[in-house]
Amino acid sequence: MPSTLAQLVFDGIPDGPVGVALDIVGTASRLARAGLVDAPCTVPRHRIVSVDGAAIRTATKRTLEVDGALARARLGAGDVLVVPGLGMATPKQIAAALERRDVARAIELVARAAARGATIAASCSATFVLAAAGVLDGREATTTWWLAGTFAQRFPRVTLRPDRMVVDADGAITAGSAFAHADLMLAILARTTSPSLAHLVAKYLVLDERDSQARYTVMEHLRVSDPVVLALERFVASNVGRQVTLDEMARATATSPRTLARKVARALGTTPQGFAQRLRIARAVHLLETTQRSVEDVAARVGYADPAAFRRVFRRETGETPRARRARARRDSSHDR
Known part of the structure; x- marks a missing residue:
């Protein structure tokens, strides 16, 4: 002891x-x-x-x-x-x-x-x-x-x-x-x-x-001012309904895949693919909290054809299930009223 x-x-x-x-x-x-x-x-x-x-x-x-x-x-x-x-x-x-x-x-x-x-x-x-x-x-x-x-x-x-x-x-x-x-x-x-x-x-x-x-990390990119990261954010946001490849992200930011990976790691401590995933989950959080769309519909709208896979990723990224996140948002809203 x-x-x-x-x-x-x-x-x-x-x-x-x-x-x-x-x-x-x-x-x-x-x-x-x-x-x-x-x-x-x-x-x-x-x-x-x-x-x-x-x-x-x-x-x-x-x-x-x-x-x-x-x-x-x-x-x-x-x-x-x-x-x-x-x-x-x-x-x-x-x-x-x-x-x-x-x-x-x-x-x-x-x-x-x-x-x-x-x-x-x-x-x-x-x-x-x-x-x-x-x-x-x-x-x-x-x-x-x-x-x-x-x-x-x-x-x-x-x-x-x-x-x-x-x-x-x-x-x-x-x-x-x-x-x-x-x-x-x-x-x-x-x-x-x-x-x-x-x-x-x-x-x-x-x-x-x-x-x-x-x-708490889903929206960490809001603190970043690197122009390459911001360009990557715009590209992923405009294609949030589908999975994008590393090569696509590199072309959209006018960098090589290696340079893009290095800049994202330096700014955010993650990979370009991980950043894109967080942006999609951030969009899913917004839809869950502000609409009545089903979890399956939300999954499809942020690029996940398999709702089960979406649930696994969502839980890993946010620490809770999509339904739990929606329920917590509703409780918080009722407490504010």
Whole structure:
């Protein structure tokens, strides 16, 4: 069992992730002490640390006292170091954050803790810190969906899985967006203490345990300004009722298939075929939410002759079935009225 679960915080960190982590670990400790878990388990000691041990200022300008310095924590085998999201929303902000003196020092300390055998974990944009430390090289990882293209370009030695909410790569755990730090902390509990305890904590705190952030990635192309990607979007949108080949997409964007694949991977972290599929699914989502057309009709209108195949792809891309998506849209609409 881990002896220490250290959460590293920086100036400007969002307040939410720190509070979420405290709530989850605190609830786990209370439930374990109350004997409400099937098997006995010990929750690790939870400490909040900064790079140098000094208090930090959160994104809302609150002073957060810490329990010590990461530089003196001496984390090793059996310990877990967690880095919450940095609160950075754009590639430019990420680049600037990685050049900060405290973050650069943290990157060195993260690499050192990993070398000593500690489990390293991060959520949202903090996954860039782990990748910069080399912790994720040769491993699978996820990150927040809107920064997937930037991550893939900056860290080509990492196998990025942007559709996954949590990726546990044996010593390095990463989580994407959409309340990612809660997902990360639950994954750490499941891995280091007991899956049943993690499930019980999620139940008590009314946290849904998600395994995919794919439903949030369907429209990620809206953040992209690359003219080749925009030309590809226009071509696919105008041919949304049929499957298009890579050669067709390359001709439509005045590129070679190889160049097109490279540009789409750099911008979006996927393939041209994967991007086209996401655009078709995005159109299907719109039809399901705004019309009464049958699932079969929607499938045909976005280029799927086989409704069963459409259902499989839709679920993989959005994390839910077409009927569930339509039902959820109706519930949300009724709540807004």
